[in-house]
Amino acid sequence: MPEYKGMVQPVRATLEEMRKIHIEPVPDELKPEKAIEYLDQIRKKFRSFVMAMESCTKCGQCAENCHTYLGTRDPNNIPTNRAELIRKIYKRYFTLEGRWFGKLVGAEDISLDVIEQWYSYFYQCSQCRRCAHVCPFGIDTCEVTFIGRQLLHWLGITPKLHASVGAAMERVGNHTNLPKPGIVDTLEFMSEEIMDEFGVEVEFPVDKPDSDIMYIPSSADFLLNPYTLMGAGMFFTYIGANWTIPSTVTEAGNFGLLFDQYWTQRGNVMRLLNAAQELGIKKIVWGECGHGWRAAKMYIPSLADRPVRWPIVHIHDEIANMIRNKExxxxxxxxxxxxxxxxxxxxxxxxxxxxxxxxxxxxxxxxxxxxxxxxxxxxxxxxxxxxxxxxxxxxxxxxxxxxxxxxxxxxxxxxxxxxxxxxxxxxxxxxxxxxxxxxxxxxxxxxxxxxxxxxxxxxx
Amino acid sequence: MKLLIGQILPYITVTLFTLGILYRLGRWAGARIIHNITLSPWLQTNGQVAVRIGSEAFLFRNLFRFDLALWAGAFLMHFALLNVLGGHIVGFGFLGEQFALIPGLGISPELSKEMSNLLGTTFGILLFLCLLYLLIRRLTLTKVKQVTKPSDNLWLIYLLVLVGVGDIMRLFEQSFGVEYQLVRDYIVALALFKPVVGMELLNNGFFLVHFLLVQILLIVFPFSKLMHLFGMFAERWIVNRVYKDPAPGLPNVDVAAARAAGIGLPSDAAEEGV
Missing domain, CATH: 3.40.50 (Rossmann fold)
Structure with a gap:
């Protein structure tokens, strides 16, 4: 379904695909009612969301600072208006001003159309936080679209792309469905490439017990960005590190952050901590992945179900540190x-x-x-x-x-x-x-x- | 009617205002800061956090950086508002003689009254003009029009009327102004739950309207967008906080030794290197 009443929408995961990521989709006729129920649950938890709902003054500063609005000129892609898609419902059901003054303050009743609007516009938001950065109050629209996508996910509306990535992560530990033999093969091939191109011997140890460093590459680096992974291998070899890549987590990304911060994101965190414990490592080094690094650095502390014994750093942090030390x-x-x-x-x-x-x-x-x-x-x-x-x-x-x-x-x-x-x-x-x-x-x-x-x- | 507005409503206003604000703040406090979503580059000390939040709250730092035209309107409006509110308190409190109380300046009470009048008039007019500017901005700029709800414009119009009436009392003091002494005695009596004096103030239509509009504003305040006064700090407290990176340095790594051993170099090349 690429369009709904003139709005572009990503292709949705099928019923089977949703069940694979442990969601039983809500039937259409129940969706509005359930949406309110889930929204009520979640608004009581996240202050970042409550503040985004309750402290915007509509000054309009975010508009010209959002690449989505600049590119599309669609008013619903202005960050505050994107948040308004959920704020109008929030106001209507959870605030006095919305209940008393209705349309005057922009409150609106929930309907299937509103939910479809969410699906269209929350998946046009890049969650880049530039609006939070420029907002005079620091209101983070990213927090709104996170929660909007979470509600959609619970209702059973998730893009096929995100759902399939979630399922692949659970099945093999990366987004590209690459099983362990494929990982080992690819890495051996990379070793040969490095030899041919740079004339150095680089080994990519997989699941090596008692390693000091666990490197988490992005799975895209196995296929699309091989030079990133080759560069990391060369760096670790160059510095003589005792390092390894865990076959159970060959993925720096965590799509849970982007559509399901409950089960999916937490599940990926546990998977990582299990791998670290099994391999007896001392430090976790993260590969090149933006959202994945945010999920790891900022969310593992609040999502982990046990004390995190391993410092988690980004490979750029370590390389920059060595450059500063002239090593x-x-x-x-x-x-x-x-x-x-x-x-x-x-x-x-x-x-x-x-x-x-x-x-x-x-x-x-x-x-x-x-x-x-x-x-x-x-x-x-x-x-x-x-x-x-x-x-x-x-x-x-x-x-x-x-x-x-x-x-x-x-x-x-x-x-x-x-x-x-x-x-x-x-x-x-x-x-x-x-x-x-x-x-x-x-x-x-x-x-x-x-x-x-x-x-x-x-x-x- | 005058009895209601002048003697009963003020108590209702103060009660609803206080309870309303407590209700809203309680609502915010009830939800937690679950994940760390502080914006980077990180602030390293609480002093830096205070400076950041302070400069956003009192100088409108982000508006200044990203939209100078909005900053000019918004900052001047709030600055004038702050002065007008402060002016009401000290002006009525000291009957306009506040500047004479500053030791060492040698300002006479008469001069102080004139200064007080001049400042009040200036900020009053500035406030009115800024509100007008913000309203025009809302009605003309496409991007702002696209985010504006009817209530946003209504608030500006409401404030324009409220401030406009106040300005008329200042500008035409002889005809429509009020006597400071009367106002002070009236407010003091109200605050101390004493029998009310100075009810003749309410015979002045402008004062009546001004006073009533202020009270309605205060009643609605806790349930409206005006709560951004407090929202500012609550939101900034989430996104501007101290964060310290874990120390860099990889375990059991000795780059110099690794390079001396020629790790990674094919065996023949390694020998050459040594």
Whole structure:
């Protein structure tokens, strides 16, 4: 169902697919009533949500600061209006002003149409938090769409993409349905590639007991972004680390954050903690994945069901630290093409990776150019929160959502000669930007940051 | 009618205002901060948090950074409002002679009254103009029109009337103004639950309307968007807090030793390297 009353919508998971992720969809005629029931439960728990519902003054500042609105000019894609889709219901059922003054304050009765609106617009939000960053009050629309998507999930409305990823994660421990033999094969192949291309011997230990470091790569790095994983392998080998990749969690991402922060997200956290315990490791190092890093860094402490004994750090943190300590010998001339950095939203607004990414990129490239704006003010690539839908209508939306990013890249001039590099160290950014740099004809190649580090390492 | 507005309603107003605010704050406090959603780059000390929240709340930092035109209107409006409210308290409290009480300046009570009048008039007019500016903004800018609900405009109109009436009393003091002494005695009597004096104040139609509008505003305040006064701090308290990264450094890693041993180099190349 790509459209509903003129609204674009992602293809939905089928009944079977919903059951696989432990949800029994609510029949349509009961959906409105159940939606109110679930909303009532959840609003009493999350203050971030209550404040988003109750303290907006509609000043309009978020509008021009949202890449979704800039790209589509759809009023419902203005962050406060997107939140209003649920706020109008919240007001109507849970506030005095809404009950007394109704339409005057924008309150509205629940209906199936409203739920369909939620599905359309909450899955056009990239949950990039730029609106929270610019809002005078700090209201986080991301918290609203998280909860909106949670309600939809409980009602049985989840995009096919997200549901299938949730199921794959539960089945094999990654999003791409890659089983352990496939993982081992791919890694062996990567070792050969590294030998051929860089002339160094790199092994990727899988499930090695008594390792010191457990590295969690993004599963997309096995197939789509091999140089990121190869770069990580080269880095760990270079520093002589006793490291391993757990076959049960070959996934830095956690789609639970994006559609089901209860069962799915928590389940993935437990899976990770089990793997860490079984392998007897000392520290967990995270690979390049924006939402996944946020889920790991900021949510594991509040989702874990036991004390977390392992510090969890990002590979960029460690590389930057070693660069500052002058422990790595790097040759930036190995990456001499013009480079610009796309800041993954979750890194810069939710995980504080801002400076470390720059420490690295300045050390491994010769022609680094900043975008405007950048860092915490950066715009999303348009794929944030995995709205990477492939059906034709949604794909057209993705092109619109990446428009702002395309303008930014073009303004840096890195792609002028068609040989620029757009460094986007996040699997979702990469997946969005691979096709989008073609659609917008930007003349750049999309790469991760660890890719560039791997290339720049000087081995002797 | 005058008895109702002048002697009964004030008690109802104060009660509903207080209880209403407690109700709303209780509602907010009842829900928890479940996950850590603080915005990065991280603030490192509580001092930094105070500065951040303070600069957002009192200087409107984000509006300044991202929308200067809105900042100008919103900041001046709130700044004027703060001064007008403060002016009501000290102006009536000290009968306009407040500046004469500041030691060392040598301001006479007469000069103080004039200063008080001038400041009150200035901020009153500024407040009115800013409200008007914000209303025009709501009615003309597409993006703001698209997010505006009828109540948003009604609030601005309501405040314009309320402030406008106040301004008329200031600007045409001879004809429509009130005597400070009377107002002070009236309020003091109300506050101390004493028999009310100064009811003749309410014969002034402008004062009656101004006073009534203020009371209605205070009654509705806790249930309306005006609660953003408190929402500001409650929301900022969620997204602006101290966070410290875990220490970097990988266990049992000695890069110098690893490089000296030539780890990763094919065996023949390693020998060459040594």
């Amino acid at each position: 790595l010998k790097l040759d930036p001339s190995k990456n001499s093409k013009p480079v610009t950095l796309h800041d993954p939203c979750n890194y810069v607004r939710a995980c504080g990776l801002n400076e470390n990414m720059r420490t690295i990129i300045r050390a491994v490239t010769t022609d680094f150019r900043e975008m405007t704006p950048h860092g915490m003010d950066n715009f999303c690539c348009g794929g944030g929160s995995a709205i990477l839908f492939d059906d034709p209508e949604m794909y057209q939306r993705r092109i619109l959502l990446s428009q702002k990013k395309a303008e930014q890249v073009r303004a840096t001039g890195v792609g002028k000669n068609g040989d620029g590099i757009l460094c986007a160290p996040c699997s979702i950014c990469k997946a969005q930007l691979y096709p989008m740099v073609e659609e917008h004809e930007l003349g750049v190649e999309v790469k991760g940051l660890v890719d560039l580090v791997g290339k720049a390492l000087v081995w002797k």
